[in-house]
Amino acid sequence: MDSNDSTATRYTVPSADSVHEVEIKRSRFITYLYRVESEVQAREAIAALRKTHFDARHHCSAFILGADRMTQRSNDDGEPSGTAGIPMLDALAKRDTPDGSPLSDILAVVVRYFGGIKLGAGGLVRAYSDSVSQALDAATLIPRQRLRIFTLDADHALAPRYENDLRAAGYQMEATVWEAEHAVLHLGIEDTDATAAQLAEFIATLTSGAGTARPTATKWVDIA
Structure with a gap:
């Protein structure tokens, strides 16, 4: 859907x-x-x-x-x-x-x-x-939520910390892609503009202004 x-x-x-x-x-x-x-x-x-x-x-x-x-x-x-x-x-x-x-x-x-x-x-x-x-x-009934998917590029050395901090903040993390030059983190948020704005602020603080989360798609997921 x-x-x-x-x-x-x-x-x-x-x-x-x-x-x-x-x-x-x-x-x-x-x-x-x-x-x-x-x-x-x-x-x-x-x-x-x-x-x-x-x-x-x-x-x-x-x-x-x-x-x-x-x-x-x-x-x-x-x-x-x-x-x-x-x-x-x-x-x-x-x-x-x-x-x-x-x-x-x-x-x-x-x-x-x-x-x-x-x-x-x-x-x-x-x-x-x-x-x-x-x-x-x-x-057993579970929630199903539409997520807005973002990617975040990170140096290999910084990616694990970014991922842990994002997960601890409640963001839905997906598999990180490890490319030759950098890692690409994939994360999902509630599909609203307000939540996207909150993410942008969090990423700016997390990366000291060096990183930007880019929206890529939306999808429905079950929240277990």
């Missing part, structure tokens, strides 16, 4: 796919959470679960995509309209995350094995919403 695709600079994603099951009035609700980055990927995962759980009555789904969460879809898959997909989508969209950033690039699929007892419309809404919420409680 390119930085030009959105105005958001940070959101939250699942760190890995997961599954969580609850039983409500003899019905089994099996919630699968997937990390997805496109509608095609989401629909492929749903289709795969239909094959795995071919004997289940319902395979309800909801997903949110993109840093700005512009793509949101849900499907009741045979449950009464509005009792499954939308409550699932609401559970994803309104999820509180550790750093307060919105949850996205996530697919939830709830596979229901009917247990013979009807839950009614209100019961279904609660069941599907709670199933997704409990699955999110059990999942």
